Amino acid sequence: MSARTFTAIGTRPVRHDGLDKVTGRANFGADITVPGMIFGAVLRSPHAHARLVSIDTTAAEAMAGVKAVLTRDDIPETFAKVVMGEAGTIGLHDMGDNALARTKVLYQGHAVAAVAATSLDIAQRAADRIKVVYEVLPAACTLDQALAPNAPILHEGLRTKGKATSDADGPTNVAMRIEMRRGDIDQGFGEADIIVEDEFRTPMVHQGYIEPHACVARYGEDGQVVIWTSTQGHFMVRDSCAGILGLDPAKIKVVATEIGGGFGGKISVYLEPLAAALSRKAHRPVKMVMTRGEVFRASGPTSGTTIRMKIGAKRDGTLVAASTTMYYEAGAYPGSPAGGGAMCCFASYRIPNFSIEAYDVVVNRPRVAAYRAPGAPAAAFATESVVDEIARRLGMDPLELRLKNAVTEGDRAPYGPTYGPIGLREVIETARRHPHWQAPLGPNQGRGVACGFWFNAGMASSAIVILHGDGSAAVVTGNPDIGGTRAAQALMVSEELGIPVDRIRPSVADTDSIGYADVTGGSRVCYATGMAVIQAAQDVRDQLRQRAATIWGVDLSQVGWENGQAVALDGAPAQTPLTLAELADKMASTGGPVVGRATVSPPMAGPGFAVNICDLEVDKETGCSRVVRYTAIQDVGKAIHPSFVEGQMQGGAAQGIGWALNEEYVYASDGTLQNASFLDYRMPVASDLPPIETVLVEVANPLHPYGVRGVGEVPIVPPLGAVANALRDATGVRFTELPLSPPRVLARLSKD
Amino acid sequence: MPKIHVRTTVNGEPAEFLCEPGDTLLEALRTALNLTGTKEGCATGDCGACSVLLDGRLVPSCLVLAAEIDDRSVQTIEGIAEGERLHPVQQKFLEHAALQCGVCTPGFIVAAVALLRRQPRPSERDVRYWLAGNLCRCTGYDKIVRAVMDAADQMIDAHDTGKAAV
Amino acid sequence: MTDDVQTTRYASPATIAEAVGLLQADPGAHVFAGGTDLIVQARAGRKHPTAFVDLKRIPELMAVTVDRRGARIGAAVPGAVICEHPDLRRVWPGLVEAVHLIGSAQIQGRGSLGGNLCNASPAADTTCPLLVNRARALITGPEGERIVDIDEFTIGPGRTVLGQGELLVALLIPYPAPRTSDAYLRLIPRTEMDIAVAGAAVSVTLDAAGTCTAARVAIGAVAPTARLVLEAADALVGTRLDPPALARAAAAARSAAQPIDDARGTASYRRQVVGVLTARAAALAGARARTAS
């Protein structure tokens, strides 16, 4: 990758969709209204685990204004499959059962029935009149309960995939066991001068997007369905709804509205199948919007975890052996990110001997969904805490020890393949030189560091670049844009064709208007969709070269392209170059409109690494801690729009800090969620955080024409460890359970 | 129960609508008046996405009854810009990339405009504590605070040099 | 939200008499000013008001006056107005601090001192400062007006002394003696937007030499209602608010607390922290009293 100089890439234009967002004109899921629209509400289970004995909807159906009532009888059981982001092809049976319970309710908030009525108020009151007879069952709400001998079993037919030969067969709550080994850990730990081992626990937390799930579905008389929805992947919504409802996908069109945050939580369907089914019964379009309480109880969370971590090192800081046993809550159905955690936990370090066991465990809590680098934050919290403890006990600079063991190009990743060019060493060296690392600390303050890794997905994307006669262009893709990828795509088209960025209109098209696109997730949109956009722009360029060849009457091979103009290559008769504008103006006469198109399905992008430095001030009399300084340093390959790369790093750091300090699902013993509101689910507010300094390191990723790596998910991986290590530095006490809430911190400090 | 007939002023223009006694101002704005720029994030006054100015005072419109605004005046995000001219806070949010998904942006802009009207020279701490009632999950608040501080500076400069201050 | 049998009404009486008449005629009616508690509870189905009685058009409930005798704060006055009132800020900084802590800038644009008091949450931020400042509640109803000390106003979680048809008109706070000031501190995990896990208000009066001649201490969120702690006050009187005195006041506050475990904090944590807050609030009130005119 020669150090290429760019013209548009790396600049910071105002994002094209910004004006609508700062004036309130942007349309999110709940902003859509359609003629004849009525409103849907969901009846949800009050019990964490119960058999659905009977559902009597007569009282609800009798209410004035009620147009349709939906129960399990209205939705066929399905065993269809759909491609679902990084999870690859997954079965829809569980997602369908989660959308509307069939035989059992598996968590408080599990959908049992739905009503559509002429007003939301009537729909809600009608839902309350549905009489459901539950046979309440004992619940397994925590990992310990689910793993205990003769624990209540959520799925009778479930057997552990990848079961160790020694494990018993028969009903279990362990859906999957993943094992990864290398070398000989007994020999490795034998050589170690120091071994640190601890058990780490992280709570179930939520992505916390400010926009609740919302959609409108219109089931037409001719079986044609249109769904407007806030989602990270409207092609996935189309296929999932078709599979769950037993409809022909060719009859479904999905329009992606602006999305008010997702972070992985909007990569599955909750309301869309219900709205479509209600619309079919009511013969009216149906709008459904979750309340904030429903968002917490019935969507999105990521796994709470219990991770035992043991690492051995030589006196000089060389890591020689590591072993870990990891348990991830899957929620009501198999599918926790135990695999992601297993693959990430040692991804930053060269460890010759390791053993990893990871378990995917179902519990009577909401079905887990992806949350930004799924599985990695909890795993890194354990690894980075133990590595930090080793450095402390060896009296070594924590960055020094990490640099000594940091993986580099040619090392074999714990999950198998060797690393290509990666930037972990550059990132750690940048951290050591950063003024924050040398800055003095105040009283009751501590400093912590941690590394973070994520794979960054590839997957399938499509792009179209339309050239207008006036020389302006439009770029169209199928990936909903949360963090500014439309602006990045415009920059790429500008870089390739020399059109000013503000004369390029980026947009996200519906499932009828653009080629297939995998979900927006896995930090893939700038990488993979960007690759398609670049190729589509190059397609326009090559078509314009052909148009110049036509005008000059020469062969295409004799026409080149330099800084926005078709040029006659040497060997061809000399010609004054034809600018893009001139060629665009002559489009009609040289062959008609020019539309560039490209589709890609690249392998995984180059991995991204980061190091975070956190200064924490602790009030030792109350246990309250405040982040007083925070620096995030990350290898981003090539920053297309630096402001939005910084935004990903700052947003991920804030989510990680919240996860470390105050966020948790608080359950009562009967399996009911106690803090399903933004008042008591304590996400960081503006006054909780300092400015978050960002440093963008650019180690080019050879797999992308501009060197781009995915940047969206790495930022949330280091903060849990960085904050915990800072608290250790400030108090002298190693805390191994998150969140590091004031009651937990004070209880431990006053014990010593 | 007959609906309530409300006559009010929204963004400087007379407006009237019918509402139920229990309807909130947020619901009236988004349905009766079709002004969907004000967003609902929680409906319990904890996220700030529904912030509006009621007789010039910053309030959560999800905790105001629609019936209350009879002959009072409401300013929403749709009324912050003046025709083609964006308010400096709106302009700085764009320049600083102080928004990503944008669902919290209307609430932040209305809250920031309210702050700068009562405190033209806020410190960073003032800005962060005033905006603590507006939740954002995408940005980590950094660029939002910078955008508001920059808007304050620009408005002071404009005021000092006699240009039309907003 | 509303039960379809009783349909809700909205009323905004212009006079106290009209309001009292409405309440007497309809036992299911609920008065509100900011509505930041009532509207949330009604939408969640925890309350089923048959009528929302908006008090904000009644002048007496929206007025704030401060004179030699003290302050009269209308029950419906929004927190933001209280926080901007120069005299209230100067004379009762602790009370203004508590009002300023309730929720966000948005919430303070709506939520009222009277509403916070009548919602009677064990963790209410305004009850403690009102207690230490000897505030009294001016109540009116079918039988006319009566005045009640604040420590008799709240009976238990969500319950006050107000009878059927009665409403809170204003808070009456006596003008403090010279060299008197107050402070309110609370423990919340974040820096804003939380319900108090524990709270403590202290008012102290100093003599010219800086010795504490009078004190009142109240603790919140650690018992069914906020409560005065006489032993804590006694620990301060006669001292220069030195560390040992503050420690004794803290210990007294801890032993007077009867905290519970809940989603927001453990009982042992609340007990330990309410002592820390008492000591710190006393020190802050003392510092303010030394400079109070």
Added chain:
Amino acid sequence: MAVVYFPSGMTRYTDGVDQLHIEAPRVRELLQEVLARYPDLAVMLESMTVAVDGQVYHHPDYVPLTSTSEVHLVPRIAGGSTALRS
């Protein structure tokens, strides 16, 4: 002959073999050969994907192999859901 590495969790189904040289033009044929030799691997393969020469593929079936290709079997990232290879 491409070489395929089996992660430790799979060697129990491959009689302890942790790597295998196989002549195959593409990943599809390589996996067919692997399954022919070790049918019990079918269940495990469902939730795995394939890396060839350091590149982890989401849809590996038609990735070409050379005589020096290194093939690793890798767990899918977002959780071990019960995905059936389509």
